[in-house]
Amino acid sequence: MEKPDDNQNKTNREIGNAGLFADDIVFSDTEKILFEEDLQENRTANRDGLMDGNPADRYSATKKLNQGGMKAIWEVDDHRTARKVAMALIQDSKIASEDDIDSFLYEARLTANLQHPNIIPIYDIALDENGNPYFTMKSLKGETLGEIIRQLSNNNQEYRLRYTNTRLLAVFLKVCNAIDYAHTKGVIHLDLKPSNVNIGDFGDVQVLDWGLSTLITHLNEYDGEPVSWQSMDDVSLENGQTLTRYLERTAKRREFKNVVGGTPGYMSPEQAQGVPSDIDFQTDVYMLGAMLYEILTYHCPLEGATVKEVLQKTVRGDFPPPGKCSPELRIPPALAAIAMKAMATDPADRYPNVAAMIRDIHSFQDGFATIAENPTFITHATLLVKRHKLAVSLIATTLAIIAVVLAQSFSSIKNSERVAIDALAELKQKNDYIEATAQKVAPDYLDLMMQQEKDYDFKEAEQSLDTGLAFDPSLETGWLKKGKMLLCQQKFSDAWNILSGSHGQPVQKDPAAILLAEKYKGEEPVPDAEIPQLIREFKTSNLGSGIPRLFYHLNRSPFDPETHFPAIAESLKLLNPKLENLNFEWAQGTGRGWKIDISGNPELDDISPLCGLDINSLNAAGIGTPDLKLLSGDGLRELNLADTQLNHLFELDQLSGLTALYISGTGIRNLSNIVRYPKLSSLDISGIEGLAISQQLIWCRSLKLLTVSNAFRNDPIIRTLARRGVIIIYSNN
Structure with a gap:
């Protein structure tokens, strides 16, 4: 392929995102061409560099491997490398139009740029002396996942021994990793199914047939008519055949x-x-769910007598859960739930991306509850038992011994008295071992609680602490943490009962915490006017780390705004002593939410009093360097952080529901993480020195208004957004 002309933009388009993607990705020359319009305006010119003479001088065909649509696949000998490769070319029986050749080259170039261990590699793309295109790729051995599932469905015992659920799940994860990688390049596969996955003789997995794949940036430019089921009454497809050729008639x-x-x-x-x-990355998530469904059940999830019937069932979500489809296979409920969540009819109910689906499968493999199950306490407890089978087995053994001993004792007390004594001694020994095992596990839950507390996951932290204390009631530091946690919840009587040791368990002593609990015992809850004084006493009692939790519970409880917000303002002044004059304004937002304005406070570094508050709109322009993880993402829709020292977007990852974000004049340089906010409609990135405009901006499908500096007036990505209908405001900042 020819290099771009000197007058073309040579700036690399980077997708660097430590939070969402595994590594930094730089778009190659081929990908630049795919993004630019001149490829479509002068298609023939882009083929000049592909002329490679007569391919027969380098390749000799040995056998035909496959054919379908306009393409045929041959196994050929490559004389230069002395190896066998697969060659794709347009079938001799087809009269290729210019569009057919463009389509063929588009697939080849797109696949060539997806360099991943589980995506088939492209070796060469060329035209012969007559202008007919071809490309070569790895010659695959083995069989497709679809063929394997057919053998399993036919109860082939050799296949059932070789391809267990564990191995098939490992294969599926490799497919997921390949698709997750393709999504980071902006590519959607659109035809994922078991027959498009090849499993080699040595365990290598390849995702095949990227002929339907497309860049997400092209979806907005499609000008065909939607599919009409009425027009499909007479359509008949072979098993596994796609609808592509039928649908291409409406495309230009x-x-x-x-x-x-x-x-x-x-x-x-x-x-x-x-x-x-409506098509997005979650379209591939649905097809991955369908593939997992077939792996679990050995059946395609949606079947029907006609294409029209299958499509109607697809739109309705009319298919049985995996457990009902193949009850004899004893499908793990967690995996069935993952498949059903991925195949949700509404994309909003599916996994937000492939990476989230992979994480849920890893949770299942590690013995933890999955998001798809909507786990209850019983689910967590059951899985906890499975992860600690030794302790549970010992308990069961102990109970069995007790039953045996009692039975023998009642039948012959005198003769078995010695046996009973020995059994009780053994029981005591085993109980001691069980207790020791539980005590070893308990500190792990305490460590988990402390990490969750640092991340402001207060509910999860409380559950972890309670579990640790249940395993080891003698955990002194655990009871101290429990007492302090109750102080933050203003349950002063309960806190004093634990901190003083009155509850009957050993507790690490903290005199200051005991005095604070005793002072407020019987005054639950503290009135709003006394909250600032309570904050002072938390600080003097060395309980400052618990202030965010204190406000989390205060702000989550019903309150009178006329007294509550003045208490928050006084607390902000108390926690930020460098503040001279605090700007703090509040107003009613939508629903039960609030509009908060704390802008213009450059010395405001601690915003703990806002923790847990239901905020719709927050104006924090020009404030200091607070911990933004304190902000709840439940209802926050508008956030203004202009002229702050914010340096990375991943500091706002928990705020995925944002619709308006203003970060002008900040220290942010990389916008790759902008895809974390799918609902974002208004964005201000003006006045940022060293800012790199990211290709991910094009993926913000809800974006309506964008404010940028004048320096980006001729940026190709900004122009693409403008052509899509986004209102661009150019600022002199």
């Missing part, structure tokens, strides 16, 4: 094709309805 150019294709039975509801603007 290659990048506008294949975006609503797919394979009935695996394609998502938004594909089935044929509306490209």
Whole structure:
């Protein structure tokens, strides 16, 4: 392929994001061409560098491997490298149009840029002397996942011994990793199914057939009509055949094709309805869920007598849960829940990305509850028992011994008296071992609680602490933490009962905490006017680390705003002694939320009094360097952090529901994490020195208004957003 002209923009487009992606990714020359319009305006010119003479001088065909659509795959000998490779070319029986050739080259170039261990590598792309395109790739051995599932469905015992659920799940995770990687490059596969996954003889896994894949940036440009089921009454497809050729009749150019294709039975509801603007990365999540469903049940999730029937079932979500489809296979409920969540009819109910689905599968593999299960306390307890089988086995053994001893004792007390004594001694020994095992586990839960407390996950921290104390009631530091936790909840009587040791368990002494609990005992809860004084006493009692939890519970409880917000303002002054004049304003927001203005306070570094407060809109422009993790992401929609010392977007990861974000004049340089906010409609990034405009801005599908500095007036990404209809405001900052 020819290098871009000198007058083209040579700036690398980077996708660097430590939070969402595994590493920094730099777009290659080929990817730049795929993003730029001149590829479509002068298609023939882009082929000049692909002329490679007569391929017969380098390759000799040995056998045909496969064919479908307009493409045929041959196994050929590569004389230069002395190896066998696979060659894809347009079938001799097909008369290739210019669009067909563009489509063929588009697939080759797109796949060539997806360099991942589980994506088939492309070796060469060229045109022969007659201008016919071809590309070579790795020649695969082994069999497809679809063929393996068919053998398992036919009860082939050799396959059932070789391909256990554990091994198939490992294969599926490799597929997920490949698709997660492709998504970081902006590529959606759109035709994921078991027959497009090859498993080699030595365990290597390859995701095949990227012919329907497209860049997400092209979905907004599709100008075909949505699919009509009425037009499909006479459509008949072979097993596994896609709808692509049928749908291509409404498309004008290659990048506008294949975006609503797919394979009935695996394609998502938004594909089935044929509306490209609804297609997103979660479309692939749905198809991964369908693949996992078939791995678990040996059946395609959606089947029907006609294509129209299958598509209608897809849109309705009309398919049985895996456990009901194949009850004889004893499918783990957690994996069934993961498949069902991934295949939710509404994309908002699916996993937000493939990485989240991978994390849930890893949780299942490690013996923990998955998000898809909506786990209850019983679920967590059951899994805890499974993770500590030795202790549970000892308890069961002990109970069995007791039953045996009692039975023998009642039958012959005199003859078995010695046996009973020996058994009780053994029982005591085993109980001591069980107690020691539980005591070893308990500190781990205490460590987990402390980490959750630092991350302001207060509910989870309390559950972890209670579990640790249940395993080891003699954990002195644990009871001290429990007492301090009750102080933060203003349960002073209960806190005094524990901190003083009146509850009957050993506790590490903290005289200052005991005195504070005793002083306020019987005064629960403290009136708003006395909250600042309580904060002073928390600080003098060395309980300052508990202030965020204190306000979390205060702000989550019902309160009178006329007295509560003045108490918050006084507390902010108390916690920020360098403040001379505090600007603090509040107003009623939407629902039960609030609009808070703390702007213009450059010395404001501690915003603990806002922890747990239901805030709709927060104006924090020009404040100091507070810990932004204190802000709750439940209802916060508008956030102004202009002219602050914010340096990284990942500090706001918990605020995924933001619709308006103003970060002008901050220290942010990289906008790659902007995809964390899918609902973002208004963004101000003006006045930021050294800012790199990220390609991820194009993926913000809800963006309507963007404010940038004049320096970016001619930036290609900004121009692309403007063509899409985003209002661009250029600032002199």
